Amino acid sequence: EAGVVQSPRYKIIEKKQPVAFWCNPISGHNTLYWYLQNLGQGPELLIRYENEEAVDDSQLPKDRFSAERLKGVDSTLKIQPAELGDSAVYLCASSSYPVQGGAAGELFFGEGSRLTVL
Amino acid sequence: GESVGLHLPTLSVQEGDNSIINCAYSNSASDYFIWYKQESGKGPQFIIDIRSNMDKRQGQRVTVLLNKTVKHLSLQIAATQPGDSAVYFCAERRLRGEKLTFGTGTRLTIIP
Numbered sequence: 001e002a003g004v005v006q007s008p009r010y011k012i013i014e015k016k017q018p019v020a021f022w023c024n025p026i027s028g029h030n031t032l033y034w035y036l037q038n039l040g041q042g043p044e045l046l047i048r049y050e051n052e053e054a055v056d057d058s059q060l061p062k063d064r065f066s067a068e069r070l071k072g073v074d075s076t077l078k079i080q081p082a083e084l085g086d087s088a089v090y091l092c093a094s095s096s097y098p099v100q101g102g103a104a105g106e107l108f109f110g111e112g113s114r115l116t117v118l
Numbered sequence: 119g120e121s122v123g124l125h126l127p128t129l130s131v132q133e134g135d136n137s138i139i140n141c142a143y144s145n146s147a148s149d150y151f152i153w154y155k156q157e158s159g160k161g162p163q164f165i166i167d168i169r170s171n172m173d174k175r176q177g178q179r180v181t182v183l184l185n186k187t188v189k190h191l192s193l194q195i196a197a198t199q200p201g202d203s204a205v206y207f208c209a210e211r212r213l214r215g216e217k218l219t220f221g222t223g224t225r226l227t228i229i230p
Contacts, residue, residue: 031216033218040222040223041222042207042209042221042223043162043207043220045217045218048217056216056217091161095216106164106167107218108164109162111160111161112161
């Protein structure tokens with residue numbers, strides 16, 4: 001079974017430029033998460049989707065960040081304009097909710113998209 | 119406020135020895151506590167979880183202990199192998215809220 005797929009793996013841009021990240025979750029997983037991970041830190045939730053609905057976006061900086069999950073499958077996370085402090089790894093994860101089988105704490109993460117803003 | 123934190127940022131263990139990674143939490147409302155492993159350049163990978171009404175759970179070579187009295191969580195890895203070298207995060211999750219909150223992480227290095 002394919003895991004969570006993210007692209008691009010790496011992105012280098014200059015500040016004030018836009019950037020977008022794409023995520024394809026595990027087939028059948030209705031819950032999708034975007035996490036931000038700074039170097040040496042644990043992931044921090046940006047937004048959580050249940051199907052196509054954003055049910056928790058309280059940590060998403062809405063002045064420059066936006067996300068969408070059309071049709072409740074793939075998702076994109078956009079930053080416009082990017083700032084130096086946005087340099088981090090952006091992780092996408094998925095899970096089935098309500099939890100069906102497996103462990104209640106199990107989110108399946110992609111390998112992340114590493115953003116460097118110059 | 120709620121937080122999940124780790125006592126030590128780094129830990130080095132001789133191959134074959136057992137390792138213990140500790141974590142302190144402050145939110146008594148958490149329903150699940152989870153350990154994730156993150157290798158360099160990869161996303162976190164689920165290891166094991168424990169429900170808040172339990173105090174011990176065992177998996178393959180791993181044991182998680184939960185002490186609710188002192189709000190302490192630990193991950194024990196038996197007979198460590200080079201592949202165990204990674205950053206380990208503890209996290210907490212509310213069953214209804216579905217939000218997973220991660221701690222800072224401990225880097226475990228297995229010495230051959």
